[in-house]
Amino acid sequence: MTRQWTLKLLGGLLVLAVMAGVLAPDAAQAARKRRIDRIMENTPALRDIRLPDIQRRTLDNGLVVYLVENHDLPLVQIRALIRAGAIYEPAGKVGLAGFTGEVMRTGGTEAHPGDALDVFLEDLGARIEVNIDDASGLAAMNCLAEHLDQVLPLYAEVLREPVFPQEKLDLIKTQAKSAISRRNDDAGQIARREINKLIFGADSPYARAQEYDHVNAIERGDLAEFHEYFFHPNNMILVAGGDFDADDLYGRLEAAFGDWPPVETFYPPDPILEETPASVNYVYKEDVNQSKVRMGHLGIRHDDEYLFPLLVLNEILGGGFGSRLVDEVRTKRELAYSVGAYMLTGDHHRAPFYVGCDTKSESTVKAIRLILDEIRRVTVEPVTEAELHRAKAGLKNAFVFRFDSPFDIAWTQAETEFWSKDPEYLDNYLRNIDAVTAADILAAAQARIRPDELAILVVGRAEDFDEPLDALGAVNEIDITIPEPSFAEEVIPAATEASLAEGERLMADCCRAYGGQRKLAGIRALETRGDLTVQETPVGPLTLGIVNRALGDDRLRIDTTSPFGSMVQVVNGDEGWAKNPMGKQAMTAEMIADAWQGERRSVLHLLRDREAWRAQYVGRHELDGAPRDVVYLLDEAGEWLKLYLEPESHLIRAMEYKDKGETGPVRNLTTFDEIRRVDGVGIAHALRIHHDGKLFATYSLSEVRINPDLAPDLFTEPE
Numbered sequence: 001m002t003r004q005w006t007l008k009l010l011g012g013l014l015v016l017a018v019m020a021g022v023l024a025p026d027a028a029q030a031a032r033k034r035r036i037d038r039i040m041e042n043t044p045a046l047r048d049i050r051l052p053d054i055q056r057r058t059l060d061n062g063l064v065v066y067l068v069e070n071h072d073l074p075l076v077q078i079r080a081l082i083r084a085g086a087i088y089e090p091a092g093k094v095g096l097a098g099f100t101g102e103v104m105r106t107g108g109t110e111a112h113p114g115d116a117l118d119v120f121l122e123d124l125g126a127r128i129e130v131n132i133d134d135a136s137g138l139a140a141m142n143c144l145a146e147h148l149d150q151v152l153p154l155y156a157e158v159l160r161e162p163v164f165p166q167e168k169l170d171l172i173k174t175q176a177k178s179a180i181s182r183r184n185d186d187a188g189q190i191a192r193r194e195i196n197k198l199i200f201g202a203d204s205p206y207a208r209a210q211e212y213d214h215v216n217a218i219e220r221g222d223l224a225e226f227h228e229y230f231f232h233p234n235n236m237i238l239v240a241g242g243d244f245d246a247d248d249l250y251g252r253l254e255a256a257f258g259d260w261p262p263v264e265t266f267y268p269p270d271p272i273l274e275e276t277p278a279s280v281n282y283v284y285k286e287d288v289n290q291s292k293v294r295m296g297h298l299g300i301r302h303d304d305e306y307l308f309p310l311l312v313l314n315e316i317l318g319g320g321f322g323s324r325l326v327d328e329v330r331t332k333r334e335l336a337y338s339v340g341a342y343m344l345t346g347d348h349h350r351a352p353f354y355v356g357c358d359t360k361s362e363s364t365v366k367a368i369r370l371i372l373d374e375i376r377r378v379t380v381e382p383v384t385e386a387e388l389h390r391a392k393a394g395l396k397n398a399f400v401f402r403f404d405s406p407f408d409i410a411w412t413q414a415e416t417e418f419w420s421k422d423p424e425y426l427d428n429y430l431r432n433i434d435a436v437t438a439a440d441i442l443a444a445a446q447a448r449i450r451p452d453e454l455a456i457l458v459v460g461r462a463e464d465f466d467e468p469l470d471a472l473g474a475v476n477e478i479d480i481t482i483p484e485p486s487f488a489e490e491v492i493p494a495a496t497e498a499s500l501a502e503g504e505r506l507m508a509d510c511c512r513a514y515g516g517q518r519k520l521a522g523i524r525a526l527e528t529r530g531d532l533t534v535q536e537t538p539v540g541p542l543t544l545g546i547v548n549r550a551l552g553d554d555r556l557r558i559d560t561t562s563p564f565g566s567m568v569q570v571v572n573g574d575e576g577w578a579k580n581p582m583g584k585q586a587m588t589a590e591m592i593a594d595a596w597q598g599e600r601r602s603v604l605h606l607l608r609d610r611e612a613w614r615a616q617y618v619g620r621h622e623l624d625g626a627p628r629d630v631v632y633l634l635d636e637a638g639e640w641l642k643l644y645l646e647p648e649s650h651l652i653r654a655m656e657y658k659d660k661g662e663t664g665p666v667r668n669l670t671t672f673d674e675i676r677r678v679d680g681v682g683i684a685h686a687l688r689i690h691h692d693g694k695l696f697a698t699y700s701l702s703e704v705r706i707n708p709d710l711a712p713d714l715f716t717e718p719e
Contacts, residue, residue, distance in 0.1 A: 051426075052406035054413060055246050061262045062234030064417070065253055067246040068410040074145045076242035076249075077407060078155065081418045082137035084230035085348075087205040087271055093222060094214040095176060100223045101132035103169055104162040112154060114168060126151045128158055134206055135348035136418070137230075145243040148252070156256035159231065164223045174536070176215045177663035183209075184480050187285050187292045191356075191459045194283060194478055195294035198455035199276050199352045206271065206349065212485035212664050234262040239414045241407030273298060273350055276455050280473040283459040283480055286588055290337070291364040291460035295355040295371070297453055301346045302421050306444035308432045310343040313441050315391035316383050317341050317374065318355065322390060324374050325357075335359055335367040341375065343448065347419045353449060361464035365471060368456065376451040382438035395433050484665045487658065490640060492632055495616050503615030503631050509650040510643075511607050514682040520608040523681065526550045527708045530685075530701040534662075546699075555715040556595055571595050572715045579718045594660060601641065603652055603672070603684065606633065613641070620647070623654055624671070651675055651682065659691075666691040679706045 055067040089096040105128060108114035121128060126143035128151070139159055143151040184190055193209060200207040238257075240249055276297035300310065318325040318341030329339045337358040344351035355375070359367040383391075403409045409426075416423060457478075462469060469475050493499070511517055526549070533543045545561040556571040565581035576587030576595065587595075599605055606613065613633035621630050621644075628644035644654040652672055659668035668691060672684035687699040 051409060054406070054410045055250075056413075057250060059233065059254060059258055061258065061260055063253075063257055063260070064237045064414075065250065066237070066239040066410045066414045067249060068239075068241045068406045069244060069246055070241055070406045071243050074243045075142065076145050076148050076240065076244055077142045078140065078152075078238065078240045079411065080137075080139040080159065080236050080238045081414060082132075082139065082231060083135075083235040083265075083267070083418075084132055084137045084226070085135035086132065087135055088230070088268060089205075089226070091203070091208070092214065093218050094208055095210040096218050096222055096226055097132040097137075099169065099172055099176075099218055100164075100226045101130045101137055102172055103164050103223055104158055104227065105130045106172070107163055107165045107168040109157045109161045110163050112157060113163075114165070117154065117158075120154075121151070124150065128155050130158065148244070148249075152252055152256055160257075160260055162224075162227060164220050164227075166220050169218075169220050169223065173215050173218070174663050176210060177212060180210065180212060180215070180482060181660075181662070181664040184482065187288050187459045190283055190285065190480060191292040191294045191457060194281070194459070194480070195296055195354075195455065195457045196352075198279065198281060198457060199296045199298060199354075201274065204271060204273070206273075211483050213483070216485055230265060232263040232265060233257055233260045235265055237414045237418050239407070239411050241405070241410055270349065276453065278453045278473075279455050279476055280469060281455065281457045281476045281478055282462060282469055283457070283478045285459050285461065287585065288460055289361055289464070291359055291361050291367075291458050291465070293355075293357040293359060293364065293368055293371075294457045294459075295368075295454045296352040297450055297455060298350050299343050299346070299353040300448060301348075301350050302419065304345075304448070306440075306448055307345065309436050309440040309444035310448060311345075311395060312388065312391045312433065312436045313378060313383070313445060314342050315394050316387045316441070317378055319391075320394070322394075324378075324387075325371060328374055329357065329367060329370055333370065335363045335370065339367075339371070341371075347415070347421075355454070361460055362466050364458060364460060364465045365467040365469065368458075368472060372451055372454075375449065375454075378441070379445045379449055379451060382442050385438065388436070388438055388441070392433055392436065396430055399429055399433075482664070484658075487665075487667060490642075492616070492634075492640065493618055495614075499617050500614070502617035506617055506629055506631050506645060506650065507607075507610055507615045507633075510645060510652060511610065513650040514604070514607055515677075515680050517608075519680050520604060523604060523608070523706055524552060525707050525710050526604070527703075527705040527710065528683075528701055529703040530699055532697055532699045534697045535695055549710055549714060550599065551710050551712075551715060556599060557714050568718055569595070570715055570718060575717075577717050584718060601655070601657065603655070604681070606641070626653075628653060661691045661696065663691075666696075667693075669693075678704045681706060 052068055052070070057065045057067065059065065084097065086094075086097040106114045108117045112120070117128070124143060124147045126141070126147055128139075128141045130139045131137070139155070141151060141155040183193070193207075196207040197204075197209075202208065238253070240253070300307065304310070315323065317323055318339065320326065323340070325339045325341055330336045339357040339359075341353075341355040343353045355371060357367055357371060403412070412426060415421070416425060422428075456472060458469060511520065514520065528546075528548045530546055531543050532546050533541055535541055542562070547559040549557045554573045556569075558569045560567040560569075567578070567580040569578050569587070570576060571587070571592055574589075574592060576592045578585055578587050578591070600609075613635055616632045616634065618630050618632060620627050622628070623644050627647060629647050629650075631643045631645060633641040633643065640657065642656040643652050644656075645651065646653050654669060654671045656667065656669045659666055661668070668689065670690070671688045673687070674685040675682050676685055677683075683701070683704050685701040685704075688695060689697045689699065
């Protein structure tokens with residue numbers, strides 16, 4: 001029912017409805033704003049923030065310490081800011097800084113290994129954490145005051161003497177590879193990553209993405225070297241707050257850190273930032289029905305002359321439910337699920353002016369145009385006095401709640417020193433906000449916001465957009481394909497007539513060993529049942545029940561049972577579906593292709609379709625202490641499979657190839673044992689799957705059925 005039809009139907013009730021704010025959202029919104037204004041006018045003025053007694057001291061080795069007592073609760077918290085960050089890591093080892101911080105904590109020290117440290121802290125209800133960001137590190141501890149004597153020495157030990165055990169580095173590298181392999185699953189994650197690349201530059205330390213080769217290049221010695229170079233007391237500021245006597249705690253800190261020698265650290269120049277070029281960019285995401293719209297360009301640092309007018313403008317333009325973008329794009333026109341715009345303020349470097357909007361695919365370009373109009377408007381006309389009043393009131397009230405404890409105030413003062421901010425920032429904040437005028441905001445917007453120089457990014461399905469995206473300008477389609485890791489090049493000797501003939505002879509013997517060509521060609525359906533045990537998961541070894549069914553050359557079904565529920569994957573030709581306890585979704589073309597590729601690599605399938613491969617014998621090599629005849633199978637696309645054949649029986653005892661693992665591309669070596677005859681066909685009943693030389697999983701078959709009667713509806717879309 002359209003709004004016009006509704007207004008005709010209600011006729012004479014229109015005036016009353018508008019007065020009540022039921023049918024006229026603009027009028028209702030205005031009425032609500034007037035009520036808010038009246039409330040704010042009657043609100044008492046905020047009092048100045050009363051600073052607690054904060055003591056700043058410096059150890060002889062240069063470690064700066066802020067101390068603030070707070071006896072409200074029997075707790076102590078300590079945080080250290082460290083001048084170290086990802087901007088100082090080599091370009092070929094992206095992620096080194098973050099790995100260093102995490103393994104400092106998870107690996108523990110020589111005296112207190114990470115796992116034992118976890119148990120000890122958990123028993124005390126205490127916490128120690130370390131992480132490293134773009135340009136700074138943070139090391140934090142919390143504990144009950146009565147446990148300070150036990151936890152503080154451990155905190156100092158982790159900061160000073162981490163050991164970086166190899167197994168903890170291996171674990172975080174596995175987790176990082178897993179994150180890389182899944183980074184294109186979520187449209188929001190794609191949008192965040194790619195808009196940062198557009199704003200800062202794809203190779204900038206503030207935006208570059210970690211790849212498999214970066215992870216593989218990072219070694220234990222790199223973490224130890226990074227720590228040794230940057231972690232020194234004269235590169236840190238430490239803040240302690242809670243239930244203690246300041247003089248007593250300072251003595252404890254001297255005991256824990258006082259003999260840590262200072263070292264003068266050379267810091268390379270900061271990365272150079274270039275202005276963001278205007279562009280329209282697109283990422284195709286098949287499995288979405290809405291668009292993630294992101295826009296931005298380089299913005300400001302904390303020392304920008306327009307800082308306070310821009311803080312006020314944030315509230316007016318896109319900072320909440322009363323902002324212009326929310327009113328115009330979401331409330332009035334219902335074009336967005338969420339929308340906002342912020343001039344972020346960088347501590348170390350210029351942060352972005354950032355705009356975000358999630359909208360239906362069918363309203364993508366319309367929403368972008370409307371957002372751009374609102375951004376342009378703040379650069380050409382002053383904001384209203386009502387908007388100015390509301391924004392100031394909101395900022396001032398929010399400011400007070402940023403400091404709900406003495407520790408928060410001490411921490412802010414420490415950050416002010418660490419980043420060389422205005423030391424009177426806190427004292428003058430409320431007065432500076434009060435002093436902002438509409439003219440100041442207009443001048444700031446004209447100086448720092450460039451509507452016609454925004455990088456625009458849309459993640460979605462262009463075929464569903466209301467207009468072609470190039471209506472906004474020339475479109476750059478971004479390729480988000482994840483680069484495969486650089487494997488050691490597989491050196492296959494040049495083929496000769498003799499090596500090809502011997503390869504073909506061995507594969508013919510192999511085919512006969514598995515039942516012969518006629519027997520293999522007669523397999524029209526296959527069903528196997530077994531258990532797959534994945535060796536390393538977050539919950540330890542995990543066993544999955546697998547039922548695998550194949551019908552003809554175009555239908556597959558895999559049913560999986562796990563402690564977390566049942567899952568099913570069905571592939572029928574070029575269609576496929578995946579269902580799990582969270583729901584059901586259509587499989588992408590890539591997922592379907594992966595499924596067919598896995599089927600193509602199965603022993604029975606490749607023996608049945610030997611003509612699709614060229615066989616080349618390269619000699620007899622040793623594998624696991626036993627001699628094996630090595631045959632490469634190569635196809636026209638350049639894919640290779642390396643087979644290890646038992647010389648006497650000609651059975652395939654192992655197969656090696658490049659594969660997609662749980663953590664991304666891997667070199668897969670699968671060994672085949674307990675090869676038994678089932679209806680005259682050889683079937684391996686025990687498999688060991690290695691990824692990059694490490695045991696990934698074992699697979700044990702309990703039942704094999706050749707040419708069972710499989711109902712066709714098993715291969716239709718799951719309910």
